[in-house]
Amino acid sequence: MSAHTTELVVFILLFLLVSGMGFVASRWRRPTDLASLNEWGLGGRSFGSWITWFLIGGDLYTAYTFVAVPALVFSSGALGFYALPYTVVVYPLVFLVLARMWSVSHVHGFVTPADFVRARFGSPTLALAIAITGLVATMPYIALQLVGIEAVLKAMGITGHLPIIIAFAILAAYTYQSGLRAPALIAFVKDALIYIVILAAIIYIPAKLGGWDSIFDAAKAKFDATPAPGDGMLLNANNQLQYVTLAFGSALALFLYPHSLTGVLASRSRGVIKRNMSALPAYSLVLGLIALLGFMAIAAGTKPVTTDGKADTNTIVPMLFDQMFPDWFTGVAYAAIGIGALVPAAIMSIAAANLFTRNIYREYINKNATDAQEAGVSKLVSLVVKVGAVLCILLLDPQFSIDLQLIGGVIILQTLPSVALGLYTRWFHKSGLIAGWAAGLAAGMWMLYLIPNPANGKQHFGGSAFALSNLGFDTKMTIYAGFLALAVNLVVAALATVIFRASKVADGADATARGDYFADEGDPQVKDRGLTASH
C-alpha cells in the first residue's frame, strides 16, 4: 500500500474536486425550476457546441473503453483496433439521422427513443419493447464502469468493495441533485485529464521503449510466437469479416443506446449536432492512441494483476502507467480513468431512469403524471439503477457484466428498424417491427450462445465472433453476431409488414408530420422547452 501513497493522494484529491463540481452543477445555468425531465434529465435542452462536445465525448468514450480496448489489443492485436474504424464510421453514418431525431424530439417533447417510437407508430407495445431493450442494454454498461474503477484500484493495491461503494454513493447523490448538469460539468475535467495523460503517454512511453518501430516489432514477435489463430499484428483471412462487421455493427448500435441520445437531445439546435459530428472524431484519435497502449504494454513486458490465480487483463493499462510514469502522474492517469467512469455512469443512469419514467411509469402507472412527478420518479430510479449496478458487481462475477454488455450491443441493434429507419420511413407495420425485433433478439441470443471462448474455457457467450461454419459453410471465417441478427430482424420485419398489410391488420396512427423532422431552433413549433411545460 505504501508504495502507492502518492498515487492514492492525487487520485483522491482529483476525485473530491469533481465530486464538489457535481454538487455545484445544480446551480450552473440555473433554471427557475429543476423539477421537470427537460431540466433534470436534459439539462434544459440548451447546451451549445462546446458543452455538447464534452458531454457526448465524455459519454461515449467511457472508462471501460479506455481499459478494455487496449486490453483486447494486448491479447489479440489488430482485432482490438476495430474501435478506431468504428468511431470513424459512426459520425458520417448518423450525421443526418441525429439531426432528424433532434428535430422531431424537440417538436414533440420526446425524452427517450421509445417516446419517438410510441408517437411514430402509435404502438405502446412496440414502445415498451424498445424501452425494455434500452434498459437491459444500458444496465450492464453502468456496471462495467465500476469494472473500470476497480481496475485502477487494483493497480493501486486496493482490494475490497468499500471504495467502490463510496464512489458510487457520492455519484448517486450529485446525480440525484443536479441531473444531467453534473456529468456535463464534470466532463470538462475528465476530458482535460484524459487528453493530458494520453499526450504524455504517446510521447513519453515510446521514447522509453525505443520508439514506435520497436513497439510494433515486439508485438509482432509476441503474436507470431503464439499458436492462437485469431491474434496477430495484422488481420488474417478468418477475422477480417469479423473486424469489418464488428466496426460497422458497433457504429450502427452506438447512437441507439438511450444514453447517447440523451446527450444529443440536450443540445440547443441541429447545427450544434452537425458541428459535433465533425468535432467528435478528436476523441477517436485519442481512442486509437489508447488502443496502442496495449502494444506498449507488450513491448514493456507489463504483467496484469493476478487475483486468485486469474490474470485480469483489464489491469494492463493501469499497470503500464504504474511501471512507466512517476508516481504523481500515475495518480493523475488513474484519476482520469476513475472520473472517466463517473461521467458515463451518471448519463447512463439518467437515460435509464428517463426510459422507465416516460415509457413505463407514465404509460402504465400514472397516465396524468405532472412534470414534477416525472422528474421525481426519474431521480429515484436513477438511484435504484446505480444500486443495481453496484450489486451486480458485488454479488455476481464481473465476467457476467462483461457478457451482458456484449449481449447488450447485439440487442440494442434490434431497435434500429423502429428508431433509426423510423426516422426515414413509416412503411413498416407496427406489428411487423415487433416481429422483426423478436426474431432478431432470438437469432442474436442463439448465436451468442454458440460462441465459445477457448482463452478462458467458456463454452457459451464467449465473444461476438460467430463462426460461419455453424450455418453449414465450409470456412473458418467469423462474423459479428449482432450484424447477422440485424439482418434477420430486417427480413422478418419486411416480410411481416407485407403480410400484415395484405391481410389488412390495423396499423397504428402516426402522430408526427413531415415538417417535424426538419424543424430547427427558433421555429414556432420548437417551443422553448426550458420555459414551457412539455405537454
Add this chain to the structure above:
Amino acid sequence: MTTGEPGQPRTDRSPWNWLLVLPIVLPLLTFLFNSDEPRLLGFPLFYWLQIAFIIVGVTCTTIVYRMTK
C-alpha cells in the same frame, strides 16, 4: 439546403450528402491496407492509415455541414 425559404417545404436532401459515404466505406475496406509496409514514423500501414481516415471523416462531415447549412 435546409434554410427553407418561405413556401418551400424543408428537406435534408442534397447531393453533398453523398460525400458522407466516403468515410463510411473507406475504413471498412480492410483488404486494401491490411499490411505492415510501408511504415510511417514506425507505424505499420494498417495502423497509420486508419488513424489518417479520421482526417477524411472530419473533412467530409465539415464540407457537408458547410455546404448544406
